[in-house]
Amino acid sequence: MLFFFTFLACEYLFDVRMAEFVSPNEVVIYESLVIGASVIGFFVRPILYYRRPHAIDATSDVTGVLLVAALLLLIMAVQVEVVITGGLVACCALGYCGSTAHANFARRFARTPCLARAAALSVDALEYGAKWHDDPEAKAAFRRAVVRLTVATAYLSSVFAALNAGFTTLHAVGAVDLGDWPRLLLVVSSLVAGALFDLHGRSYMNIGMTCAAILSTLSFFVLIVDGNGGNELAATIIFYLGLGFFVVFFTTKYAAVSLYARWSYFWPCMGRVVNNVCSMFVTAPAVAIISSQNVLAAVGAALVMFVGIAITLLGQLGQRADDAAMRDGLPLATDDLGGDLAPTCSDPEPVEAAELTSDERLDAFVATFGLTERERDILEVLVVSDQSVQDIATTLFLSRSTLYRHISSINKKAGTASRVALINFFWSWTPKD
Structure with a gap:
């Protein structure tokens, strides 16, 4: 507005x-x-x-x-x-x-019921689908x-x-x-x-x-x-x-x-x-x-x-x-927009299981999808950071193109299509016993 x-x-x-x-x-x-x-x-x-x-x-x-x-x-x-x-x-x-x-x-409101x-x-809550x-x-x-x-x-x-x-x-x-x-x-x-x-x-x-x-x-x-x-x-x-x-x-x-x-x-x-x-x-x-x-x-x-x-x-x-x-x-294709997950009008139900810490979820995700140690480090930064790709690459001492290659590899293993899709999938994913 x-x-x-x-x-x-x-x-x-x-x-x-x-x-x-x-x-x-x-x-x-x-x-x-x-x-x-x-x-x-x-x-x-x-x-x-x-x-x-x-x-x-x-x-x-x-x-x-x-x-x-x-x-x-x-x-x-x-x-x-x-x-x-x-x-x-x-x-x-x-x-x-x-x-x-x-x-x-x-990016911030399209997925909320108060759009x-x-x-x-500023002048339907949709179920996330990880794959195209x-x-x-x-x-x-x-x-x-x-x-x-x-x-x-x-x-x-x-x-x-x-x-x-x-x-x-x-x-x-x-x-x-x-x-x-x-x-x-x-x-x-x-x-x-x-x-x-x-x-x-x-x-x-x-x-x-x-x-x-x-x-x-x-x-x-x-x-x-x-x-x-x-x-x-x-x-x-x-x-x-x-x-x-x-x-x-x-x-x-x-x-x-x-x-x-x-x-x-x-x-x-x-x-x-x-x-x-x-x-x-x-x-x-x-x-x-x-x-x-x-x-x-x-x-x-x-x-x-x-x-x-x-x-x-x-x-x-x-x-x-x-x-x-x-x-x-069709899955949501908000990957091009990047940024944080959209807020909701009311207090959302927590997606992450209460008994899992972030490190435990990360370890389980890495083991399930067979990520390398370097890919684990990159994923750890991706899921908690709101920085741009360039800033993340600088933090990890990588070139932008190298970071993109690692993200592409993680997406391929996890079955996601983009950086934001990967983040959404990570936090909505439930480890199997």
């Missing part, structure tokens, strides 16, 4: 400065382009994570400097070109930071679930992008002020959404999001039918209440998807990526409809959105079967 509000603040600053140079309709168009550019930042961090991990620290430092410089450009610029440049750089840098924020959120509430506060099962049915269920979620997010993004275009235009002409109390509405709606979405294992999440989207679309008709009237306040309240539900929805859904995906560092931020890309393409048509006050076009667009949302969120009768097959057949 902190990242989301930072992004909104940057967007608000960009709108205010652009309104000094261009017309209200142009402010909306430029805003959509700048927001779309943030997708670059969302992808850069995961690519570095997988392809150039040694460059992440330096790139993060550079990104921080660029973000500060871009914000200064936005504040001090006296030419429209400089404002646009500052907005592009700032959004790209925020996208880079946002990728990390979403990945860290998924939606965690999404609301080549189950075609489960993988097909996973693909169907991801496609359905992406299409649903695209439709919902289109609805809220159209609404945002209208309210940004009103803000640019001074009809409403989006910089103060609407943000408080967003906080309230996010907290409410988090509590409601987590009910009954998130089984009513799609229905709740559909209702929120339908209600939010009513504010679009207010803008079209009564664009010069006095109902902007009511429309703004409806819009921001629905927006809070949407942010929690896509953050929660994609964090859960990341548990099963291979390149899991990409997935937690994909909701934001889909939203920003759709906003870039939907804004111009939405501005045209609002400016023309064309009720027929607005009704047609709304019907298309309603049908798409209903099909993707409510119309899939096999959704439970798909989700069950995916949960039963």
Whole structure:
């Protein structure tokens, strides 16, 4: 949530400065382009994570400097070109930071029953499976679930992008002020959404999001039918209440998807990526409809959105079967995200047997899976340390590549697929008498 509000603040600053140079309709168009550019930042961090991990620290430092410089450009610029440049750089840098924020959120909360509430506060408890099962049915269920979620997010993004275009235009002409109390509405709606979405294992999440989207679309008709009237306040309240539900929805859904995906560092931020890309393409048509006050076009667009949302969120009768097959057949793939085990909302039951100390468990594990003495030393550090791989290698006086080879050997013997999978398996493993 902190990242989301930072992004909104940057967007608000960009709108205010652009309104000094261009017309209200142009402010909306430029805003959509700048927001779309943030997708670059969302992808850069995961690519570095997988392809150039040694460059992440330096790139993060550079990104921080660029973000500060871009914000200064936005504040001090006296030419429209400089404002646009500052907005592009700032959004790209925020996208880079946002990728990390979403990945860290998924790492810590995606496996907990309070995922939606965690999404609301930071804007199904699943059984761990140690091995990757080549189950075609489960993988097909996973693909169907991801496609359905992406299409649903695209439709919902289109609805809220159209609404945002209208309210940004009103803000640019001074009809409403989006910089103060609407943000408080967003906080309230996010907290409410988090509590409601987590009910009954998130089984009513799609229905709740559909209702929120339908209600939010009513504010679009207010803008079209009564664009010069006095109902902007009511429309703004409806819009921001629905927006809070949407942010929690896509953050929660994609964090859960990341548990099963291979390149899991990409997935937690994909909701934001889909939203920003759709906003870039939907804004111009939405501005045209609002400016023309064309009720027929607005009704047609709304019907298309309603049908798409209903099909993707409510119309899939096999959704439970798909989700069950995916949960039963696919293991968690949080290995790419690394880090600590996810906390739970309530006090968890201890996994480790009470009669075993850590050393006893380690000795039993080594004996059972036939680890070498060197592999034992490495495993001992892995299961108790939250350091990065590079720091662990330094502690053990090994090169990074040598450490990876040892970890790969341990994974092969234990039947796990990654460092985090190995740690999870170690603490959930029960020695046999």
